[in-house]
Amino acid sequence: MLEVIFGNLDLFLFLLLMAVGYSCGTIAEKRHYKSIIRREKELIKLMLVNAEGHFADGAVNNSFLVSGSMVVSNDYFKRLLAILRNFFGGRVKAYETLIDRARREAILRMKEEAKAKGAHMIVNLRLETSTIGRSANKKNSVGSIEALAYGTAVVMNRP
Amino acid sequence: MIMTNVGSVPGKKIVEHFGIVQGSTVRAKHFGRDMMAGLKNLVGGELKGYTELLQESRQEAMDRMSEQARLMGANAVVNIRFATSSVAQGAAELFAYGTAVKVE
Numbered sequence: 001m002l003e004v005i006f007g008n009l010d011l012f013l014f015l016l017l018m019a020v021g022y023s024c025g026t027i028a029e030k031r032h033y034k035s036i037i038r039r040e041k042e043l044i045k046l047m048l049v050n051a052e053g054h055f056a057d058g059a060v061n062n063s064f065l066v067s068g069s070m071v072v073s074n075d076y077f078k079r080l081l082a083i084l085r086n087f088f089g090g091r092v093k094a095y096e097t098l099i100d101r102a103r104r105e106a107i108l109r110m111k112e113e114a115k116a117k118g119a120h121m122i123v124n125l126r127l128e129t130s131t132i133g134r135s136a137n138k139k140n141s142v143g144s145i146e147a148l149a150y151g152t153a154v155v156m157n158r159p
Numbered sequence: 160m161i162m163t164n165v166g167s168v169p170g171k172k173i174v175e176h177f178g179i180v181q182g183s184t185v186r187a188k189h190f191g192r193d194m195m196a197g198l199k200n201l202v203g204g205e206l207k208g209y210t211e212l213l214q215e216s217r218q219e220a221m222d223r224m225s226e227q228a229r230l231m232g233a234n235a236v237v238n239i240r241f242a243t244s245s246v247a248q249g250a251a252e253l254f255a256y257g258t259a260v261k262v263e
Contacts, residue, residue, distance in 0.1 A: 060170025
């Protein structure tokens with residue numbers, strides 16, 4: 001038995017990495033989505049638009065830039081899944097959820113900052129994503145993804 | 160220094176334009192953080208070290224931009240945009256640009 005394991009150590013290591021990646025990644029993703037949905041409900045009262053607002057004279061007390069960001073990376077199992085998908089084509093679901101999570105988290109962090117500073121709304125939201133990290137310049141590979149959200153928080157004179 | 164990413168400062172009037180101001184930084188993280196990120200790549204999830212690093216560098220880029228605006232005699236920067244690019248492996252460039260104006 002031991003001989004079989006040691007003989008195929010690289011194969012077992014690969015399977016172990018897959019299992020660890022799959023279990024940890026899935027648990028983390030579920031937990032993250034739960035927290036995102038809960039916080040989105042809490043912050044839904046804070047208005048957020050991606051248009052430039054036009055305000056009447058004397059309506060605005062103060063305005064400032066707010067931003068939030070998150071760097072996220074996929075687990076070992078999903079990366080493999082994505083490579084397989086590259087072969088067959090079609091939707092790469094593993095990466096869809098990854099970027100969705102990063103973007104929503106970035107927006108939430110921006111909203112939290114705005115709320116802490118007493119803003120009543122955020123106008124002109126802009127979203128940006130970029131790949132960073134070791135594999136950023138390699139072809140055909142997505143390393144870690146950064147999502148950035150920024151906008152102008154506005155404090156009104158009368159809420 | 161007032162900073163916004165809309166074309167004007169809400170509730171205030173622009174009286175003078177000074178043109179484009181910009182600031183950028185190229186940053187790499189230290190070895191320890193890079194190792195941790197490598198481990199995190201296995202299980203997935205947020206890379207906190209990277210998030211903090213990028214936030215710090217973005218703040219520095221903004222500081223440089225506002226310093227440039229201050230030297231021009233502006234008191235606000237409007238229409239700010241951010242851009243990120245990776246110039247080398249493990250290093251990222253954070254770039255911020257906007258229009259320096261005087262408001263009252």
